[in-house]
Amino acid sequence: MSSPLPPAVASRPSAILEARGLTKRFPGVVALRQVDFDLRPGEIHALCGENGAGKSTLIKLLAGIHPSGSYEGELRVDARAAAFRSVRDAEAAGIAVITQEFALVDALSVAENIFLGRLPRRGWRVDWLEMHRRAAALLADFGLAVDPEAPIHALGIGQKQLIEIVRAMDKQSRVLVLDEPTAALSDQEVGILLDHLRRLRAQGTACIYISHKLTEVLAIADRITVLRDGASVVTLARSAATIPGLIRHMVGREITEQFPRRPAPPAKPAPAEPLLAVRNLCVAPPASAGAFLRNLSFELRRGEVLGIGGLMGAGRTELLMHLFGAWGCRLSGDVVLQGRPYPHPSPRESIARGLVLASEDRRRYGLVLEQEIGFNLSLSSLRQFLRAPGRINQAAEHRRNQELFDSLQIKAPDQHARTSGLSGGNQQKVVLGKVLMIDPAVVLLDEPTRGIDVGAKQEVYALINRLTGEDRAVVLVSSELPELMGMSDRIIMLAEGARGGEFARPEFSPERLLAAAMHAAARAA
Amino acid sequence: MPIALIGICVFFALRESAFLGPRNLTQLFVEFSITGTLALGMFMILLSGQIDLSVGSGVGLIGGLAAVLVFHHGWPAPAAMLAAFAVALVLWTLMGGLIVVQRIPAFIITLGGLLIFKGLFWLVIRNSTVPVARGDADNLYSLLTTYYLPARAGHALALLVLAVLGVLAWRHRAARRAHGLPVPAAAVVTAIGLATAAGVLGLVEILNRFRGVPLSLVLLAATAGVVHFLTRHTPFGRYLYAIGGNEEAAALSGIPVNRVLVGAFVLMGVTVALTGFMTTAYSGASTTTVGDLMELDAIAACVIGGTALRGGRGSVGGVIFGALVMTALLNGMTLLAVAPETKFIARGVVLTLAVWLDVVFGTAKN
Numbered sequence: 021m022s023s024p025l026p027p028a029v030a031s032r033p034s035a036i037l038e039a040r041g042l043t044k045r046f047p048g049v050v051a052l053r054q055v056d057f058d059l060r061p062g063e064i065h066a067l068c069g070e071n072g073a074g075k076s077t078l079i080k081l082l083a084g085i086h087p088s089g090s091y092e093g094e095l096r097v098d099a100r101a102a103a104f105r106s107v108r109d110a111e112a113a114g115i116a117v118i119t120q121e122f123a124l125v126d127a128l129s130v131a132e133n134i135f136l137g138r139l140p141r142r143g144w145r146v147d148w149l150e151m152h153r154r155a156a157a158l159l160a161d162f163g164l165a166v167d168p169e170a171p172i173h174a175l176g177i178g179q180k181q182l183i184e185i186v187r188a189m190d191k192q193s194r195v196l197v198l199d200e201p202t203a204a205l206s207d208q209e210v211g212i213l214l215d216h217l218r219r220l221r222a223q224g225t226a227c228i229y230i231s232h233k234l235t236e237v238l239a240i241a242d243r244i245t246v247l248r249d250g251a252s253v254v255t256l257a258r259s260a261a262t263i264p265g266l267i268r269h270m271v272g273r274e275i276t277e278q279f280p281r282r283p284a285p286p287a288k289p290a291p292a293e294p295l296l297a298v299r300n301l302c303v304a305p306p307a308s309a310g311a312f313l314r315n316l317s318f319e320l321r322r323g324e325v326l327g328i329g330g331l332m333g334a335g336r337t338e339l340l341m342h343l344f345g346a347w348g349c350r351l352s353g354d355v356v357l358q359g360r361p362y363p364h365p366s367p368r369e370s371i372a373r374g375l376v377l378a379s380e381d382r383r384r385y386g387l388v389l390e391q392e393i394g395f396n397l398s399l400s401s402l403r404q405f406l407r408a409p410g411r412i413n414q415a416a417e418h419r420r421n422q423e424l425f426d427s428l429q430i431k432a433p434d435q436h437a438r439t440s441g442l443s444g445g446n447q448q449k450v451v452l453g454k455v456l457m458i459d460p461a462v463v464l465l466d467e468p469t470r471g472i473d474v475g476a477k478q479e480v481y482a483l484i485n486r487l488t489g490e491d492r493a494v495v496l497v498s499s500e501l502p503e504l505m506g507m508s509d510r511i512i513m514l515a516e517g518a519r520g521g522e523f524a525r526p527e528f529s530p531e532r533l534l535a536a537a538m539h540a541a542a543r544a545a
Numbered sequence: 546m547p548i549a550l551i552g553i554c555v556f557f558a559l560r561e562s563a564f565l566g567p568r569n570l571t572q573l574f575v576e577f578s579i580t581g582t583l584a585l586g587m588f589m590i591l592l593s594g595q596i597d598l599s600v601g602s603g604v605g606l607i608g609g610l611a612a613v614l615v616f617h618h619g620w621p622a623p624a625a626m627l628a629a630f631a632v633a634l635v636l637w638t639l640m641g642g643l644i645v646v647q648r649i650p651a652f653i654i655t656l657g658g659l660l661i662f663k664g665l666f667w668l669v670i671r672n673s674t675v676p677v678a679r680g681d682a683d684n685l686y687s688l689l690t691t692y693y694l695p696a697r698a699g700h701a702l703a704l705l706v707l708a709v710l711g712v713l714a715w716r717h718r719a720a721r722r723a724h725g726l727p728v729p730a731a732a733v734v735t736a737i738g739l740a741t742a743a744g745v746l747g748l749v750e751i752l753n754r755f756r757g758v759p760l761s762l763v764l765l766a767a768t769a770g771v772v773h774f775l776t777r778h779t780p781f782g783r784y785l786y787a788i789g790g791n792e793e794a795a796a797l798s799g800i801p802v803n804r805v806l807v808g809a810f811v812l813m814g815v816t817v818a819l820t821g822f823m824t825t826a827y828s829g830a831s832t833t834t835v836g837d838l839m840e841l842d843a844i845a846a847c848v849i850g851g852t853a854l855r856g857g858r859g860s861v862g863g864v865i866f867g868a869l870v871m872t873a874l875l876n877g878m879t880l881l882a883v884a885p886e887t888k889f890i891a892r893g894v895v896l897t898l899a900v901w902l903d904v905v906f907g908t909a910k911n
Binding site for chain 1: 720778779780781783786790793794796797798799801857858
């Protein structure tokens with residue numbers, strides 16, 4: 021899949037950071053293949069790519085999180101080979117990585133966070149006065165009107181982001197790596213952040229900037245490297261880059277017919293009412309007043325697979341979790357399930373009414389890992405096996421478990437094997453089996469093929485076809501565009517919690533879908 | 546672990562031949578009934594990943610309440626016990642409710658309970674000694690630990706229990722075979738069955754040489770049967786295991802997590818009341834020290850018996866066994882007149898050792 025680098029962008033010896041032929045393998049997956057990348061002093065170099073293109077893996081190598089020896093290829097800092105065994109080594113070389121999950125301690129003050137691990141001392145005591153003085157000076161340098169003694173949790177996300185940068189700069193970092201720094205920022209905060217980055221650039225700090233927001237990338241980056249399927253596809257100067265061009269590079273791959281979607285036969289007269297109807301849904305995250313999911317409307321009919329796509333953080337998982345009753349607080353809008361309004365969802369009632377969810381994080385939300393396969397399969401359906409007085413008919417339960425165990429072809433000695441010992445694909449089958457035993461009308465599938473092998477994926481696709489063939493309906497969330505396009509009858513792309521676009525099957529194209537996912541960002545520019 | 550129990554028994558029997566004598570064994574089994582009953586309640590709490598530190602004080606309070614009603618107010622024993630039992634239900638429902646509704650960790654709520662119940666207890670008995678019966682007359686309360694089944698009834702009960710166990714085992718085996726699951730060889734099953742029968746009948750024989758099978762032991766057996774049924778054969782029990790194993794997954798599986806947790810605390814209240822009556826009756830009177838540290842013995846019994854402190858793993862058999870280890874240890878040390886300070890240390894060492902072994906072997910298994 022790797023494409024040769026265009027000759028125009030061969031690196032110069034002056035590169036501060038250089039990667040040659042990086043290849044990183046995880047069990048069953050090649051996350052990076054022969055990636056070349058270079059960063060010059062005083063430049064902002066953007067990394068773009070779809071979810072799973074390898075951006076995060078690449079910065080984890082640069083940050084020493086994947087230590088040297090766990091990958092192939094060479095890293096050079098100042099033209100000298102570098103072998104980072106840990107994050108400390110990378111920091112010592114002047115590389116600071118700021119991820120979406122801040123490394124800030126909420127209970128401590130701004131100043132304490134800036135100097136965490138390097139608190140100024142006098143003898144064996146912390147020199148509080150010196151610390152606050154230096155913190156105040158640093159903050160003033162950044163033009164930040166923040167009290168160094170304020171607790172960090174009192175700060176907004178944008179300010180926290182800047183505090184992370186202040187901390188990195190105080191560590192004399194020469195390379196700043198920012199992973200989706202603006203994902204949670206308001207437009208105004210984005211402006212402030214970009215100004216700071218430009219100022220740091222002028223002072224000679226180099227920056228690797230990862231963002232899905234292409235308008236932002238074009239506004240700040242000097243050069244842009246696109247990753248796709250773990251390979252570096254192209255490196256462009258800003259002057260040569262356009263949004264449609266970047267999107268083409270990001271998705272440019274052939275889609276083979278590996279998704280055996282069998283659309284439901286349209287012969288039957290379409291039932292008058294949809295299984296699930298969502299109208300103008302607005303949902304706020306827990307403990308927050310502002311809407312995150314905004315004004316979403318859609319309908320789901322029997323025998324249909326509705327695909328939900330979008331970039332990381334677009335609200336796909338939140339939408340499913342909310343419909344199921346496990347996330348967020350509904351501000352407005354209606355949900356109608358099988359013709360009856362469903363104003364106050366809860367997992368228990370959802371299951372009782374035939375709406376089920378197979379979560380993306382099966383180890384956390386799906387399975388009781390230390391229990392047997394059978395225990396997990398029947399966990400949501402024990403009522404089916406009740407016999408007076410409140411006793412489980414274990415023989416009947418065992419029979420039903422065995423049916424699913426066999427029909428899903430779960431690879432384990434028997435249904436009494438512990439779930440923790442199964443492969444990802446087989447664990448996923450247990451989660452799906454549990455959902456099937458409920459006999460649902462609407463199945464919400466969140467990334468049902470994440471982290472499972474090709475064979476198991478095919479079985480999941482077959483299962484989706486079986487479900488819709490039985491007149492049930494499926495909502496499929498997937499980060500993989502080919503999968504989404506291959507398995508959905510209709511796709512809604514989400515962008516920052518709102519609808520970015522809706523497409524019928526004939527209209528599917530990666531470019532269109534991705535453009536819709538970036539719709540909100542593009543419009544803001 | 547069974548080796549540890551045998552080791553403890555052999556050690557004490559060698560040091561003091563009376564340890565395995567009918568009189569001491571009878572006493573040991575009464576103490577075992579008390580610790581075991583409380584441990585069974587604690588088992589369901591631990592299974593769901595919670596903890597209850599208040600049960601020691603609660604045992605004192607509930608026992609004391611019933612004693613005061615009988616001795617000072619002249620209530621008939623059954624009425625007094627029923628009233629105290631109702632108080633236990635209310636208190637544990639409240640604690641369970643606070644834990645699930647306010648999302649306050651059980652550790653904190655029940656630590657508060659420990660102190661509050663202790664204070665209430667001392668208020669109720671006015672820091673004095675309150676006998677469980679007036680004068681020398683026996684009542685239902687005092688008989689809890691002083692009534693012994695007549696020899697014949699003991700034998701009959703033992704045979705009945707063995708017959709029921711045999712039928713259950715046979716049906717279980719038949720069901721497994723019907724589902725094509727492996728079953729242990731018939732010879733092995735027969736051997737285990739005969740050994741169990743010999744053990745039970747032998748025990749009854751020894752106990753009969755003193756006064757007979759203590760009523761409290763029958764109560765423990767009944768409690769164990771109920772708890773086993775609840776945890777193994779009802780959705781409630783499944784849910785306990787599921788919540789202890791992965792609470793988030795349990796909630797998303799449609800399990801009424803809050804209701805199940807409150808249920809576990811209510812059942813804890815039931816066993817606290819039972820234990821309170823038995824242990825107070827065993828002392829003959831309610832005094833300020835009744836119930837002291839019993840929460841720790843109950844937790845220790847569970848953990849020694851293989852119950853995971855973080856929840857999701859354990860069995861009734863294990864808990865019963867753990868309670869037997871703890872009781873044998875305490876009883877033996879008392880018999881040898883070991884100094885109280887040494888007793889504390891020995892209990893602590895056994896508990897630590899059990900947890901350590903659990904961690905070592907538990908991680909090895911995974």
